[in-house]
Amino acid sequence: MGYLARVEGEGALYIKMSGGQVQTVRLKIFEPPRFFEALLRGRMYGEAPDITARICGICPVAYQMSAVHAVERAFGVSVEGQLRALRRLLYCGEWIESHTLHIYLLHAPDFLGYPDAIRMAADHPAVVKRGLELKKAGNAIIALLGGREVHPINVRVGGFYRVPTRQELVPLAEQLKAARDLAQETVRWVATLPFPHFERDYEFVSLRHPDEYPINEGRIASTRGLDIDVQEYEQHFTEEHVAYSNALHSVLEGGRTYFVGPLARYNLNFERLSPLAREAARDAGLGASCRNPFQSIVVRSVETLYACDEALRIIGEYEPPDRPAIDVAPRAAVGWACTEAPRGILYHRYRLDDTGVIVDAKIVPPTSQNQKIIESDLRHFVEQASDLDDARLTARCEQAIRNYDPCISCATHFLTLQVDRD
Amino acid sequence: MPQATLIIGVGNEYRGDDGIGPAVIRALAGTQPAGVGMVVQAGEALALINAWVDAERVILIDAVAARGTPGKMYRIDASKTPLPAHFLACSTHDFGVAAAIELARTIGLLPPHVILYGIEGQDFAPGAGLSSPIARVVHTVAARVTQEVCLARKQSSGSVQVDAS
Numbered sequence: 052m053g054y055l056a057r058v059e060g061e062g063a064l065y066i067k068m069s070g071g072q073v074q075t076v077r078l079k080i081f082e083p084p085r086f087f088e089a090l091l092r093g094r095m096y097g098e099a100p101d102i103t104a105r106i107c108g109i110c111p112v113a114y115q116m117s118a119v120h121a122v123e124r125a126f127g128v129s130v131e132g133q134l135r136a137l138r139r140l141l142y143c144g145e146w147i148e149s150h151t152l153h154i155y156l157l158h159a160p161d162f163l164g165y166p167d168a169i170r171m172a173a174d175h176p177a178v179v180k181r182g183l184e185l186k187k188a189g190n191a192i193i194a195l196l197g198g199r200e201v202h203p204i205n206v207r208v209g210g211f212y213r214v215p216t217r218q219e220l221v222p223l224a225e226q227l228k229a230a231r232d233l234a235q236e237t238v239r240w241v242a243t244l245p246f247p248h249f250e251r252d253y254e255f256v257s258l259r260h261p262d263e264y265p266i267n268e269g270r271i272a273s274t275r276g277l278d279i280d281v282q283e284y285e286q287h288f289t290e291e292h293v294a295y296s297n298a299l300h301s302v303l304e305g306g307r308t309y310f311v312g313p314l315a316r317y318n319l320n321f322e323r324l325s326p327l328a329r330e331a332a333r334d335a336g337l338g339a340s341c342r343n344p345f346q347s348i349v350v351r352s353v354e355t356l357y358a359c360d361e362a363l364r365i366i367g368e369y370e371p372p373d374r375p376a377i378d379v380a381p382r383a384a385v386g387w388a389c390t391e392a393p394r395g396i397l398y399h400r401y402r403l404d405d406t407g408v409i410v411d412a413k414i415v416p417p418t419s420q421n422q423k424i425i426e427s428d429l430r431h432f433v434e435q436a437s438d439l440d441d442a443r444l445t446a447r448c449e450q451a452i453r454n455y456d457p458c459i460s461c462a463t464h465f466l467t468l469q470v471d472r473d
Numbered sequence: 474m475p476q477a478t479l480i481i482g483v484g485n486e487y488r489g490d491d492g493i494g495p496a497v498i499r500a501l502a503g504t505q506p507a508g509v510g511m512v513v514q515a516g517e518a519l520a521l522i523n524a525w526v527d528a529e530r531v532i533l534i535d536a537v538a539a540r541g542t543p544g545k546m547y548r549i550d551a552s553k554t555p556l557p558a559h560f561l562a563c564s565t566h567d568f569g570v571a572a573a574i575e576l577a578r579t580i581g582l583l584p585p586h587v588i589l590y591g592i593e594g595q596d597f598a599p600g601a602g603l604s605s606p607i608a609r610v611v612h613t614v615a616a617r618v619t620q621e622v623c624l625a626r627k628q629s630s631g632s633v634q635v636d637a638s
Contacts, residue, residue, distance in 0.1 A: 169579055180582070201520070
């Protein structure tokens with residue numbers, strides 16, 4: 052998988068315990084910074100979506116979308132109508148493929164006691180084949196709208212280079228109808244997994260939109276009353292360097308830790324899900340809120356179902372736009388955007404000069420925002436499980452970290468656990 | 474459109490020698506007969522399985538970990554032999570080729586013939602471009618893959634009875 056700045060690669064977890072009490076938890080990420088923000092300086096605005104797409108192989112659409120929305124905001128234009136709908140459709144593809152990969156290949160083996168998906172597949176081949184088929188539908192959306200499955204090349208500021216005909220969407224719709232059934236089966240299946248009793252009073256943060264489950268647009272909201280325009284992001288959120296990790300830690304004002312991703316979106320936007328997704332969630336035993344991060348796998352499956360359902364709605368209402376992109380005119384300005392990457396809000400800010408050259412850029416990925424809450428979860432979780440030996444404790448900690456689907460989770464055994472017990 | 478034979482170049486062109494797979498595909502462009510498909514893949518396991526699921530024969534080209542002999546080519550008949558898990562561990566695609574092959578084998582989605590050409594890399598640092606020892610073998614690997622395709626076609630038409638290995 053991909054190339055998320057400062058996160059891809061090996062991580063390690065250091066835990067210090069004394070008398071059964073956890074003294075220190077440090078999630079360390081060794082991947083050196085790749086300086087994408089510096090790389091963007093001096094580049095033309097039109098290059099931002101293609102350069103930033105390279106940050107991650109799993110969620111390139113998220114990077115492209117945050118980039119184009121931010122630049123468009125700087126230039127004072129807004130992409131509406133069918134072009135807006137197509138962007139949402141493309142993003143649905145990314146949610147489907149990213150969530151399905153995580154549910155089936157990365158997280159489910161933890162719940163069922165397998166060391167990896169291959170060993171799980173030996174006992175549950177039909178389950179893994181279902182995941183494969185479901186993910187294929189997400190990839191098909193990205194291949195059709197994005198031009199190829201990984202690092203799509205058809206997205207531009209103002210819209211797309213080419214838009215599909217109605218006819219081209221017909222086979223995709225058929226594939227998505229089958230995928231929607233598979234997604235419903237997925238929700239039913241993950242609901243049967245054994246979940247540890249573990250609930251905390253989190254501050255969830257996600258976008259919130261008046262009419263739709265948030266993907267591309269919305270205000271930034273939290274379950275403790277935050278409700279701001281994206282423009283105000285840096286007044287409320289700050290990134291901190293910590294000595295033991297190369298990934299910055301993001302905090303809300305007052306040093307508050309917060310939680311982004313599917314669980315946050317769900318808790319803040321349950322009523323915006325489609326009736327089918329809401330019903331599936333209720334049948335799976337979820338209420339309108341869910342505070343057990345281990346059940347994020349259920350919420351992820353509900354969002355996958357929603358993405359299939361929403362993709363079909365968009366295709367059903369599709370009329371090809373007159374032009375694949377609207378005109379934009381550079382001006383000296385700052386633009387901001389947050390979109391909902393599969394793992395949570397992804398913030399971009401660009402300052403542009405009057406010729407459209409990027410003067411400076413800031414990117415805050417969801418995994419860096421979740422690092423503090425991951426550490427905080429581990430602190431509580433390890434205390435509950437302190438009687439386990441190191442091997443079992445490592446497995447449980449990996450499972451707890453994967454609740455957040457951080458980009459480092461792509462490596463099946465990424466975690467080196469060191470426990471100091473006094 | 475399913476292809477009887479599929480050549481897959483695996484890798485990331487922006488991670489140095491990990492770009493050997495895509496480079497070989499470029500070298501092979503326009504040289505293969507009908508019925509032979511060619512694709513570049515980043516190496517994500519499910520995408521790989523989806524790509525090859527209908528193929529009869531798959532030839533994979535990927536970079537493998539540096540072991541002091543950059544450019545050295547390994548040919549593995551993966552349809553017969555499980556890949557050592559560490560074999561492709563250097564690559565930037567984490568749940569990648571080895572996992573894809575073993576997962577597909579487990580669930581019955583591995584094509585009947587899967588040959589992996591692993592090229593030992595030297596430098597996998599971020600940035601485009603192959604190191605010189607790797608760049609020098611691109612055409613050698615391409616020729617070997619072409620030879621593999623020809624031999625397979627002759628074998629399947631019954632005119633040759635030898636093992637390419």
